[in-house]
Amino acid sequence: PNPFPAIRYHSLAVVADSLPDCLEVSAWTANGIIMGLRHRRFAVEGVQFHPESIMTAVGKDLLRNFLSGGKSHD
Structure with a gap:
């Protein structure tokens, strides 16, 4: 499902302006806090x-999808 509830045990977060061009945001909270990043070229x-x-x-679904993936974004 998109969106889905997830748990985090800290207050660490990436600042969007600090990201290099090779990374894109793939997940965020309802408040806009970055929760996921993806390399634009590499898996x-x-x-x-x-x-x-x-x-x-x-x-479990997220981990299953991740483990069955492994493809480059080319």
């Missing part, structure tokens, strides 16, 4: 929330 993803947490309702 590199990062998240600031915990998909493995039982509090992230679709966490």
Whole structure:
């Protein structure tokens, strides 16, 4: 589902203006806090929330999709 509830255990966040051009925002909170980044060319993803947490309702689906992916964005 999009959007979906996720849990985070900290207040760390990336500042959008600090991102290099090779990264794009792939997830954010309702308040606009960046929660996910993706490399525009390489198959590199990062998240600031915990998909493995039982509090992230679709966490297993997210991890399954991630593990079955691995394709470049070319």
